[in-house]
Amino acid sequence: MMMGGRRDGPLMRSNEKGRRSRIAAAIAIGVVFGCVFALLYPHGLFVSTPLHSIASKSYLQFNLSSCESSERISMLKSEYVAAYKKNAELKKQIQELTGKLRLAEQGKDNAQKQVLVLGEQQKTGPFGTVKSSRTNPTVVPDVSANPRLAKILEKVAVNRELIVALANSNVKNMLEVWFSSIKRVGIPNYLVVALDEEIANLCRHNNVPVYERDPDNGIDLVGRTGGNHAVSGLKFQILREFLQLGYSVLLSDVDIVYLQNPFEHFHRDSDVESMTDGHDNRTAYGYDDVFDEPSMGWARYAHTMRIWVYNSGFFYIRPTIPSIELLDRVSDRLSRGKAWDQAVFNEELFFPSHPGYDGLHASRRTLDFYLFMNSKVLFKKVRKDAHLSKFKPVIIHINYHPDKLSRMKAVVEYYVNGKQDALKSFPDGSDW
Numbered sequence: 001m002m003m004g005g006r007r008d009g010p011l012m013r014s015n016e017k018g019r020r021s022r023i024a025a026a027i028a029i030g031v032v033f034g035c036v037f038a039l040l041y042p043h044g045l046f047v048s049t050p051l052h053s054i055a056s057k058s059y060l061q062f063n064l065s066s067c068e069s070s071e072r073i074s075m076l077k078s079e080y081v082a083a084y085k086k087n088a089e090l091k092k093q094i095q096e097l098t099g100k101l102r103l104a105e106q107g108k109d110n111a112q113k114q115v116l117v118l119g120e121q122q123k124t125g126p127f128g129t130v131k132s133s134r135t136n137p138t139v140v141p142d143v144s145a146n147p148r149l150a151k152i153l154e155k156v157a158v159n160r161e162l163i164v165a166l167a168n169s170n171v172k173n174m175l176e177v178w179f180s181s182i183k184r185v186g187i188p189n190y191l192v193v194a195l196d197e198e199i200a201n202l203c204r205h206n207n208v209p210v211y212e213r214d215p216d217n218g219i220d221l222v223g224r225t226g227g228n229h230a231v232s233g234l235k236f237q238i239l240r241e242f243l244q245l246g247y248s249v250l251l252s253d254v255d256i257v258y259l260q261n262p263f264e265h266f267h268r269d270s271d272v273e274s275m276t277d278g279h280d281n282r283t284a285y286g287y288d289d290v291f292d293e294p295s296m297g298w299a300r301y302a303h304t305m306r307i308w309v310y311n312s313g314f315f316y317i318r319p320t321i322p323s324i325e326l327l328d329r330v331s332d333r334l335s336r337g338k339a340w341d342q343a344v345f346n347e348e349l350f351f352p353s354h355p356g357y358d359g360l361h362a363s364r365r366t367l368d369f370y371l372f373m374n375s376k377v378l379f380k381k382v383r384k385d386a387h388l389s390k391f392k393p394v395i396i397h398i399n400y401h402p403d404k405l406s407r408m409k410a411v412v413e414y415y416v417n418g419k420q421d422a423l424k425s426f427p428d429g430s431d432w
Contacts, residue, residue: 134363135269136320141246149211150245156191156209161248161263163190166235169198174254177408179208181258184416189263193238213238233341237331243319253313253397255404257411260394265371266316270363271323272349274315275372275397278308279380284369310349310364312342314372314397322362329360375407376400383423401430 124130143150156162163182167175175192182190191209194200203210235251242249250262266273278284286307294300317323329348334341353359369377373393379401382388396411398404403426413422 136271136318136322136363138319139243139246139321139324141319142244145244146241148214149241152191152209152211153242153245153247156189157247158189158263160246161189161250163187163250163252163262164193164235164239164242165190165252165254166193166195166238167199167254168195171254172199172202173405174408175199175202176206177405177412178252178254178256178258179203179206181256181412181416185258185261187258187261187263195234233334236327236334236341236345239317240324240327240331243317243324243327246319248316248318250316251314253399255398255408256314257396257398257408257415258394259392259396259415262316262372262394265368265394267365268318270318270365271320272310272315272317272326272362273365273367274310274312275367275374275395276308276369277311277374277376277399278366278369279374279377280369283308285366307350307366309342309346310366311374311397311399312345313399314395320362322360326360326362373397374399378411379407379423379426380428401426403430 153162165175165178179190179192191211192199192203194203194210194212200210200212202208239249239251248268276284284307286305289304289306291302291304292300293302317326326345326348330341330344333339333344333348348360349362349364351357351359370382370388370391371394373382373396375396375398378396382391392415396415398407398411401407407426410422410426413419
């Protein structure tokens, strides 16, 4: 028994050592596999994590693992940086493509066909053949700007353009002459923005398209009680929504008599087409005005360019970025202090860029002053000329005279009813 015991002792010790070795090997293998899986799958085998989350968070987990490889970390960092740069490039490409898509959508407008592709370099042609484009692209219509107005304009506008006038009860009688002349000519696309309930009721009673704005304390107070100039200043703010919706607007004061359809006489090649306060070719379209300063001797004569202002009570404006910027600029200046809207309108249209001021890049066209006639041209010149008095203008704007209603009625009598002496009793100017 004792000998047998001595022979079995070494064997048992050998088996025990073998088992310990296998256990140690198994543990070592488990640790190695654990390290490998921790390195390759830091979030586990069955966790679905976005790639950008793995890329941004995995480095922190690698630093906590005693089995990670510094070379692997460096490689992943390099891949992350490369992916980040690639993502930035893709974002830039998306922005460029979005801009080109927007321009392509704007190309649906007829005027847009005249515009060269922005950013595309052009070769010049022979001398005398190079022509630049003054026609800016129209904006993409934004119905969210005013869904209620959008529905009205869908019914009223023709070819996405219409006449718009603002009116309160202070100009009720002139408004009646105004829309009666429009109906007489047969112009279907016009709209009155009623600034009080009396005007809204008047329009509905006479089957005149009318729009009542949503309540706005600032606008409503001026709209209900303001005089002609005060109400005129509101139009730039109100017109913005029309342009945002993608409509061209012929803004019209109500002291105007329509004798022809004005939409048949616009060029539609500029942001703004306006009637002028000028009374002849020089004052209407511009001239070289020489300033004389004798004390300068040889350089006593200085040449200046002059043009009489555009009339802010009658202009056709297309829905372009420069047009909307014009409305914003004028509205902003009028809101900051007392100013005449017509003066501000012209300053923003004509003043060039200079130190401390960035000029507006809007294209403009002066309308024919015999077709779109102001009352100075009519009463000082046309009515006294045997040839010109037989010519029928498109509109006549009683802008130079305070006795507006009586002169408007006289214009109707002369041009519509054929009463030859209807204009004779009025002075060239005003009595005060």
